[in-house]
Amino acid sequence: MASKAVGAVLFPGIDVRVEHVSDSSDVLVVEAVSTARPGRCPGCGKQARRIHSTYQRALNERPLGPRRVIVRLRVRRYFCDRKSCSRKTFVEQVPGLSERHRRSSTGLTGWLRSIAVELGGRPAARLCRRLRLVAGRTRLLRLLTAPAVPDRAPRVLGVDEFAFRKGCTYGTVLVDVEAGRVVDVLTDRTSETFAAWLTKHPGAEIICRDRATACTKAVREAAPHALEVADRRHLLQNLSAAVEKTCHQHRDCLRKRTEEETVTEVPEPIPMLLAPAELPRTQIIERTRHRYEDIHRLLEKRWTISAIARRPNLDRKTVRRFRDTDLDELLASARERRPHGVLEPFKAYLNARFTEAQGQASGTRLFLEIHARGSRQVVRKHLAALRAGTAEPVRADIPSPRKITSWIMRPRETLTECQEERLLQVRLSCPDITRACDLARAFADLVRHQRGYLLLEWIRQAEQDAPKPMKGFAGFLGVAGVSCVSTGPAQRGGVPCGTRR
Numbered sequence: 482m483a484s485k486a487v488g489a490v491l492f493p494g495i496d497v498r499v500e501h502v503s504d505s506s507d508v509l510v511v512e513a514v515s516t517a518r519p520g521r522c523p524g525c526g527k528q529a530r531r532i533h534s535t536y537q538r539a540l541n542e543r544p545l546g547p548r549r550v551i552v553r554l555r556v557r558r559y560f561c562d563r564k565s566c567s568r569k570t571f572v573e574q575v576p577g578l579s580e581r582h583r584r585s586s587t588g589l590t591g592w593l594r595s596i597a598v599e600l601g602g603r604p605a606a607r608l609c610r611r612l613r614l615v616a617g618r619t620r621l622l623r624l625l626t627a628p629a630v631p632d633r634a635p636r637v638l639g640v641d642e643f644a645f646r647k648g649c650t651y652g653t654v655l656v657d658v659e660a661g662r663v664v665d666v667l668t669d670r671t672s673e674t675f676a677a678w679l680t681k682h683p684g685a686e687i688i689c690r691d692r693a694t695a696c697t698k699a700v701r702e703a704a705p706h707a708l709e710v711a712d713r714r715h716l717l718q719n720l721s722a723a724v725e726k727t728c729h730q731h732r733d734c735l736r737k738r739t740e741e742e743t744v745t746e747v748p749e750p751i752p753m754l755l756a757p758a759e760l761p762r763t764q765i766i767e768r769t770r771h772r773y774e775d776i777h778r779l780l781e782k783r784w785t786i787s788a789i790a791r792r793p794n795l796d797r798k799t800v801r802r803f804r805d806t807d808l809d810e811l812l813a814s815a816r817e818r819r820p821h822g823v824l825e826p827f828k829a830y831l832n833a834r835f836t837e838a839q840g841q842a843s844g845t846r847l848f849l850e851i852h853a854r855g856s857r858q859v860v861r862k863h864l865a866a867l868r869a870g871t872a873e874p875v876r877a878d879i880p881s882p883r884k885i886t887s888w889i890m891r892p893r894e895t896l897t898e899c900q901e902e903r904l905l906q907v908r909l910s911c912p913d914i915t916r917a918c919d920l921a922r923a924f925a926d927l928v929r930h931q932r933g934y935l936l937l938e939w940i941r942q943a944e945q946d947a948p949k950p951m952k953g954f955a956g957f958l959g960v961a962g963v964s965c966v967s968t969g970p971a972q973r974g975g976v977p978c979g980t981r982r
Contacts, residue, residue, distance in 0.1 A: 515555065639657070731914055
């Protein structure tokens with residue numbers, strides 16, 4: 482009776498008969514026999530009539546509560562009586578339970594495949610261990626099968642590169658933009674491979690890509706009539722980079738206004754007691770300076786970006802940033818990445834008290850005065866830096882360029898009241914940042930709501946009175962030539978206005 486109940490739970494509608502169940506603390510072993518009709522030969526399709534032998538297979542089944550389930554299934558081997566068939570014998574498969582060359586049931590294989598699709602290799606293997614499923618990352622990845630590639634390319638084809646291994650090997654992913662699914666994956670990102678794919682799969686009318694020129698040659702050769710557009714993500718990413726560069730260039734405006742509005746009750750320190758402070762020689766600042774010198778030395782020797790990136794194991798984008806950015810801007814960015822310590826709010830007070838005491842202030846006494854969280858050693862270190870003249874000056878509380886850029890690029894309704902207030906203070910501090918903010922929000926609204934007919938006017942406004950980084954972004958759009966997708970199925974599928982290359 483128990484065997485019938487187990488069979489009804491584990492094998493509903495499957496042609497097997499449960500003969501014995503062995504129950505232990507963590508494993509449930511089910512011995513079953515196939516009762517299906519004689520199968521057909523997988524080689525010629527002829528239905529079998531004669532049994533050659535029987536043997537027992539061990540299949541892992543889905544767990545039952547906290548216990549693993551192992552099915553010991555006895556199956557039959559049949560003769561193939563067709564003389565022209567290359568197979569002499571074959572083993573039957575129980576539909577819904579077993580498959581060829583599988584040590585797990587059909588149901589468990591489906592579970593593992595779904596986990597592998599969602600998580601990949603190692604994360605999926607960790608989840609399987611938690612669920613008491615026996616499956617390593619290699620086995621999980623083998624369950625993934627590539628979908629069939631259609632003979633014709635989709636009408637709106639999305640193209641982008643991705644990294645198999647960052648900095649070493651890259652591939653190309655092709656996406657049906659209207660359907661929102663992956664069409665194919667290419668093993669590299671060369672124009673020859675992409676051109677061969679377009680030749681083999683015609684039919685693309687619109688090709689949506691980033692602003693790189695790698696696939697332009699392939700499109701001109703294999704799909705000359707296709708319209709190339711820049712996708713929204715990369716356009717907004719390039720715009721965000723231009724806004725952040727503008728904020729970097731005008732940080733002095735923000736600092737000047739903040740220092741003017743800061744009202745402090747402590748007296749100004751005497752200049753004779755505090756030596757002029759230099760940029761603190763912290764680890765990140767020294768690393769930035771040395772990295773800048775090394776990269777520019779190799780550039781003078783005509784090394785390529787990839788060769789320079791391989792030497793210190795850097796990303797190529799990092800190398801390009803050090804190549805195209807001034808050292809002062811890189812050092813300012815490195816300085817901003819330093820976290821604020823517990824002493825930061827009290828440095829102005831400590832500097833004033835140090836000046837009043839003519840450089841003889843006691844660290845313990847000052848610690849007791851400010852009641853700062855932390856040890857007295859923090860105060861003593863700061864006083865020692867003051868005496869040596871290497872203390873960092875009190876920094877104005879201004880947001881970083883990246884934070885300002887995030888406030889500008891995000892939709893206004895997602896900002897908090899505090900963020901809105903701080904962004905307003907930034908806009909009042911610098912007219913160039915204000916202009917960049919207005920242009921960036923206008924462009925983001927243009928792209929997100931697919932108002933391509935306004936793009937030419939936006940370019941003209943940006944080229945007239947925008948900051949230099951914004952002018953560069955707008956100038957590139959103007960030189961490339963504007964191509965807007967009109968209202969229709971393509972626009973409903975998510976294709977934005979873009980630039981024809």
